[in-house]
Amino acid sequence: MTDTIRWGILGPGSIAHKFAKGLAVIDDAELAAIGSRSLERANTFADAYGADARYGSYEELANDKNVDVIYVATPHPFHREHTLLCLEAGKAVLCEKPISINAQTTKEMVVAAQEKKLFLMEAMWTRFLPTLEKARQWIADGRIGEVRLVKADFGFRVGWNPESRLLDPNLGGGSLLDVGVYTISLANMIFGSAPNQVTGAAHLGDTGVDEQAGMVLGYPGGGLAVLCSAVRTSTPQEAHIIGTEGSIHIPDFWHSTTASLMVANEVVDQIDAPFQGSGYEYEAMEVHRCLRAGELESPVMPLQESIEVMEAADRLRGQWGFALPMERGMR
Numbered sequence: 001m002t003d004t005i006r007w008g009i010l011g012p013g014s015i016a017h018k019f020a021k022g023l024a025v026i027d028d029a030e031l032a033a034i035g036s037r038s039l040e041r042a043n044t045f046a047d048a049y050g051a052d053a054r055y056g057s058y059e060e061l062a063n064d065k066n067v068d069v070i071y072v073a074t075p076h077p078f079h080r081e082h083t084l085l086c087l088e089a090g091k092a093v094l095c096e097k098p099i100s101i102n103a104q105t106t107k108e109m110v111v112a113a114q115e116k117k118l119f120l121m122e123a124m125w126t127r128f129l130p131t132l133e134k135a136r137q138w139i140a141d142g143r144i145g146e147v148r149l150v151k152a153d154f155g156f157r158v159g160w161n162p163e164s165r166l167l168d169p170n171l172g173g174g175s176l177l178d179v180g181v182y183t184i185s186l187a188n189m190i191f192g193s194a195p196n197q198v199t200g201a202a203h204l205g206d207t208g209v210d211e212q213a214g215m216v217l218g219y220p221g222g223g224l225a226v227l228c229s230a231v232r233t234s235t236p237q238e239a240h241i242i243g244t245e246g247s248i249h250i251p252d253f254w255h256s257t258t259a260s261l262m263v264a265n266e267v268v269d270q271i272d273a274p275f276q277g278s279g280y281e282y283e284a285m286e287v288h289r290c291l292r293a294g295e296l297e298s299p300v301m302p303l304q305e306s307i308e309v310m311e312a313a314d315r316l317r318g319q320w321g322f323a324l325p326m327e328r329g330m331r
């Protein structure tokens with residue numbers, strides 16, 4: 001490992017811009033290379049963020065010897081293929097959320113990383129925010145007693161474009177895989193377990209994807225999560241973690257900069273933590289820590305938990321009769 005950790009970005013689209021802004025505030029991070037399906041797009045992105053190497057194919061990026069870790073930022077149906085490409089070339093990978101489209105493909109990615117003894121992590125960036133770190137600490141310190149209920153929602157209204165990533169099933173469209181996974185991942189993290197009951201209802205819209213969904217997950221010990229996701233309906237995007245002695249309120253939970261600890265309806269503690277960069281720096285800093293420590297996965301976002309989120313999503317989509325085109329014949 002060099003003094004700086006040299007990053008490559010695979011798929012310089014919308015989220016890659018935010019990630020690059022996060023990397024820019026980390027002293028020991030270097031954005032070294034960009035790989036796109038188009039050299040022109042790679043050049044434009046590389047010029048904007050000062051990356052030296054730019055490639056018109058993902059293969060060339062994966063094989064760049066001056067790159068330590070690759071951030072896979074393509075739409076989720078391609079995460080498996082692109083992650084395997086990078087692992088095959090000996091690169092550590094931070095893969096955007098959802099880590100893949102279902103549990104089966106996620107397990108293939110995990111096995112490949114383990115066989116190659118390479119680092120892999122789902123970019124569930126919310127978990128690394130200071131607010132979520134503080135919430136975990138409040139819970140561990142017993143400040144809200146035993147956690148009984150998690151309520152979380154993540155919905156927004158996208159304009160109607162059936163060919164957009166959020167609505168086109170060929171690009172992995174639908175609210176559950178785009179934003180519902182944040183709520184499930186949060187609930188699984190808080191309860192420290194996969195759910196043993198999974199039920200939900202969804203509205204499948206004109207393109208066949210779930211435009212909105214409501215989910216109830218039950219956990220060993222009786223904990224419950226009541227969650228919803230949407231891509232055609234704006235929701236408050238809040239999380240409430242409710243225990244026997246108090247509760248935690250996290251406004252804008254998936255990109256939160258504040259959280260409050262409440263006891264008897266009074267705020268008794270609070271964290272205000274403005275981002276240093278775009279907010280994506282925290283997950284990248286965890287990747288740095290793991291790479292320097294020789295850890296192949298992060299204890300904050302373990303691979304088994306990424307699999308368990310996908311298993312819950314599979315069960316929900318199974319209930320809704322919603323398979324993506326590339327999954328037909330797979331399950």
Ligand SMILES: NC(=O)c1ccc[n+]([C@@H]2O[C@H](COP(=O)([O-])OP(=O)(O)OC[C@H]3O[C@@H](n4cnc5c(N)ncnc54)[C@H](OP(=O)(O)O)[C@@H]3O)[C@@H](O)[C@H]2O)c1
Binds near residue numbers: 011015016073096123
């Ligand atoms: N963490 C977060 O806050 C967050 C927010 C938004 C999205 N995401 C996740 O990040 C991933 C990408 O989302 P996005 O909104 O950035 O997507 P996007 O802008 O639509 O696509 C990202 C890039 O993927 C590449 N790509 C490769 N194959 C493609 C194909 N067949 N069709 C379209 N693009 C293709 C394209 O780059 P080139 O053609 O130039 O190679 C494209 O610019 C998704 O899995 C999404 O869930 C995460």
